[in-house]
Amino acid sequence: MDLVQLQRQFVDYRTSLYHEGFLDEQFTQLQELQDENNPDFVVEVVSLFFEDSERLLNELARALEQQSIDYKRIDAHVHQLKGSSSSIGAQRVQKVCIAFRNYCEEQNVEGCLKCLQQVRHEYSLVKTKLESLFQLEQQILTAGGSIPM
Amino acid sequence: MEVAGEVLASESQLHVLAVDDSHVDRKVIEKLLKISSCKVTTVESGARALQFLGLDEEKGSLGFNGLKVNLIMTDYSMPGMTGYELLKRIKRSSTFREIPVVIMSSENILTRIDSCLEEGAEEFLVKPVKLSDVKRVMNDCIRRGETEGNKRRRVDKRKFEDDNHASSSSSSSSSSIPSSPSSPLPSSPSTAATSSPLHSLKRAKLRDHN
Numbered sequence: 434m435d436l437v438q439l440q441r442q443f444v445d446y447r448t449s450l451y452h453e454g455f456l457d458e459q460f461t462q463l464q465e466l467q468d469e470n471n472p473d474f475v476v477e478v479v480s481l482f483f484e485d486s487e488r489l490l491n492e493l494a495r496a497l498e499q500q501s502i503d504y505k506r507i508d509a510h511v512h513q514l515k516g517s518s519s520s521i522g523a524q525r526v527q528k529v530c531i532a533f534r535n536y537c538e539e540q541n542v543e544g545c546l547k548c549l550q551q552v553r554h555e556y557s558l559v560k561t562k563l564e565s566l567f568q569l570e571q572q573i574l575t576a577g578g579s580i581p582m
Numbered sequence: 583m584e585v586a587g588e589v590l591a592s593e594s595q596l597h598v599l600a601v602d603d604s605h606v607d608r609k610v611i612e613k614l615l616k617i618s619s620c621k622v623t624t625v626e627s628g629a630r631a632l633q634f635l636g637l638d639e640e641k642g643s644l645g646f647n648g649l650k651v652n653l654i655m656t657d658y659s660m661p662g663m664t665g666y667e668l669l670k671r672i673k674r675s676s677t678f679r680e681i682p683v684v685i686m687s688s689e690n691i692l693t694r695i696d697s698c699l700e701e702g703a704e705e706f707l708v709k710p711v712k713l714s715d716v717k718r719v720m721n722d723c724i725r726r727g728e729t730e731g732n733k734r735r736r737v738d739k740r741k742f743e744d745d746n747h748a749s750s751s752s753s754s755s756s757s758s759i760p761s762s763p764s765s766p767l768p769s770s771p772s773t774a775a776t777s778s779p780l781h782s783l784k785r786a787k788l789r790d791h792n
Contacts, residue, residue: 462710462713516604520604
């Protein structure tokens with residue numbers, strides 16, 4: 434695939450992520466903060482998000498397995514996940530977190546378990562998609578091109 | 583220019599202390615501040631922030647890094663000490679109460695915003711924080727760094743405007759940005775009372791935004 438095709442594929446892919454609600458305006462904000470002095474800024478922030486999320490998802494699974502469920506603790510974890518997903522523009526993950534917090538407030542274990550499953554699913558989707566996006570970016574750069582804004 | 587020198591860091595760059603328990607948010611706020619030409623120190627908790635400032639009882643002034651802090655931006659919801667508690671500690675300190683404190687929160691709760699402003703927070707930013715929010719906060723800080731004389735004149739002028747134009751945002755320093763319910767008006771140190779014209783103008787603007 435030549436450079437122009439790669440760039441077009443990149444733009445189309447990125448646009449689709451916004452249309453499908455995987456990413457929102459906040460992701461654009463992050464891209465706009467990136468410059469030559471810090472060309473890996475977005476990848477770095479997103480990597481932190483991946484690390485944080487994986488840790489939080491594990492904590493959530495553990496917390497929901499307990500005999501006596503600590504909803505406050507679960508809510509605190511979901512709040513963190515909601516915050517970091519919002520900060521990088523991972524809109525679908527953020528939305529599930531909102532529903533998750535409502536179930537916590539109701540102390541509804543079934544609802545919480547369902548949300549945990551959903552949030553894991555949305556997280557894994559956005560992770561795969563962002564990784565593909567970054568891969569496309571890397572291909573463009575390797576081919577000597579620049580990333581279309 | 584002595585007052586400006588006191589407020590601004592030695593190289594005339596604002597030094598901002600950013601406090602947030604989220605690693606992602608610390609990275610983002612650091613970038614937003616660096617792009618806005620600030621020196622940045624990020625810490626992960628209120629306790630660490632106090633240590634850095636030298637307000638920590640145990641460490642005394644040993645934790646103080648030596649570089650004057652011109653602005654503190656703190657997350658509200660943090661484990662241990664919340665941003666609100668940190669705000670109170672700073673405003674109750676004779677050494678540090680003059681440092682403007684900005685609160686950041688993902689939750690747009692009016693009572694929360696009110697309590698923070700009442701305790702002396704400069705602004706309350708709703709997360710995710712944007713570059714335009716940071717730039718506005720910076721401009722307000724720079725204006726605060728003007729000479730004492732100008733500051734007094736401006737506060738007096740605003741008080742006069744407040745008394746006469748309480749419902750409109752006619753002064754050039756105010757802006758209506760629907761997304762973040764924060765007021766760009768610099769707070770004068772003496773107006774902690776809720777009945778001050780400045781404070782009621784801030785609250786009125788917040789209600790408009792919500």
